[in-house]
Amino acid sequence: MIIDIRLNGIRHSNIEIEDPKPLADVIRETDIDPCLVLSYKINHTQYVNDEYLLQQNTMVNCITARHPEGYRIYQDSAIFILGKALYSLLGEKHSLVVEHSVGDGVFCEVFGTDIFTAEDCQRVKEEMREIVNSNLPINKEEVKLHEALDIFINLGRKDLHKNLSYTYRDSVHVYRCGHYYDFYIRPLADKTGMIQDFDVVYQEPGFILRFPSGKDFSIPKPFVLPKKIFALHQEHDKWLNILKVHTIMDINRLVIDYDISQFILVEEALHEKKIAEIASDIASKKDVKLILIAGPSSSGKTTFAKRLSVQLQASRKRPIVLGMDDYFLDREHTARKDNGDFDFESIYAMDLDFLNQQLTDILAGNEVELPMYDFIRGVRRRSHNYVKLGEDDVLVMEGIHGLNDLLTASVPAKNKVKIYVSAL
Structure with missing residues (x-):
């Protein structure tokens, strides 16, 4: 029998045994320190301890705290x-x-x-x-x-x-x-x-x-x-206490009792209220002309930007949405990863000079034609979409680089607000 030993998913050694043998005895034939192994996983499916009896060809993954x-x-x-x-x-x-x-x-x-x-x-x-x-x-x-x-x-x-x-x-x-x-x-x-x-x-x-x-x-x-994140969690916990929802079993109870719809409506109302408060705070700051929304992939940046835009209008502001993806460099100038793939997630895949020049012109009150990126051809082309910033207008941009100062280096700090969106 061949026992394929792996350490945190990486092939380590093969141990051959003739008769069934406890896992602990097999591990002793390797240089793996069993004191560091938190669990053993058999054939990608079953967690066992070191008393497990090996009776056939088996893959054993020794999992330590260094593995996720x-x-x-x-x-x-x-x-x-x-x-x-x-x-x-x-x-x-x-x-x-x-x-x-x-x-x-x-x-x-x-x-x-x-x-x-x-x-x-x-x-x-x-x-x-x-x-x-x-x-x-x-x-x-x-x-x-x-x-x-x-x-x-x-x-x-x-x-x-x-x-x-x-x-x-x-x-x-x-x-x-x-x-x-x-x-x-x-x-x-x-x-x-x-x-x-x-x-x-x-x-x-x-x-x-x-x-x-x-x-x-x-x-x-x-x-x-991290004071801001901690305060956000504490506020959320207070609302959950009011709603008497603390664990997954409370969610189960709401589903079984057909009360889950009301819970969702309340959560949505609280979410909308928070977005309205953010919009109101932005509207009260006359110097703010650029709103940057960042967050990981699939965190809801685009949905949040749309909902924030609605609340900004309710606060007598006119949002002008700039597509961050429209400021990519032409494909031929985009940097590549070590494996040869285009590195679209790097901030240097953006045409930072062009973006900052447009932001400078827009904030100066000039009329500017916004770009449109052709992802099929990998080039930026004309959109014939012109914008000019009015007194009550604000620019809204969302993307993974929104918090990076390099993205909007030409815009003074007092003229921009950064918002991080994440499903914490």
Whole structure:
């Protein structure tokens, strides 16, 4: 039998065995450090631990935290240890909610207790470190659904109890460490000692569980809070609290009770209200003449630009949309990637000089003919579309380079507003 060993998806070695053999014994024949392997994946489909018995030709992928899949396992395992630490300190009377990502970590809140303080945060960190240093086993166990429901209601985990109550399977897999149980769809590390690097930082009204990152897989200090994104998440959380929607099981409840349409209408209204506030803020700034909208692919930039344009008109502004794609260089002048493909995502695929000259002319009050890019021929051609900026007019441009100062270097900062759109 040939065992194809891979490390984070990259071919590592082939090990030949004659008789069935535990995976741990095969890994010992390689130079892979098993202490770094968070999970083993068999033939791209099944996660197993090192006790798995190899009985036929098999591909084994050894997944570490350096792999995106392994990094998610590392994060989930750290959150599991956090849950166990809180259970050890507070018992079943508390409720841990992992709210959202922030920086290199996740923001968490603890409910069912008094106000969570910086001292409490330090106690949690110390308890987590004790659990990690004890190198306790994290066991994956299959239990009957009714047993799982009993386990989680006894632990005070009403969220998991409600979530699993919508499951129509006879049994489910749970993870156990000592007397603490939790439910995860992805696999966890086999032992707590594999999660050595983490940090717990107090951030009112909760705390941030930080994970290592970067080439050296470390945790930078001090922690720098992305204030705008954090404030946005906090505002969103407040609305979800008002709507009483905290987890996926709450969404399931709305669907089953036929209330999901109302929830969607409220969310859409809140979204539109936010766009209206942005438009109103822009309209109040007389110097602003250019609105730049950026975001990753498929983030809703074009839809947002259209909705913002409607709200700008409601604020007595006339939006003039400039197509960023119309300012591409002719194909023959476009830079290529190392593999020979055109690098259309590079900002240098744009004709920056031409764009900035047009922006300068438009802001000076001159009439300008906007370009039109012919993507079939790969050349820019005339559009016969002329624009002239009036007193109440604003330019709107959307594209992945909207936040890059090189794109609009000729436009003073006071004359432009940058908006980042992303499905956070």
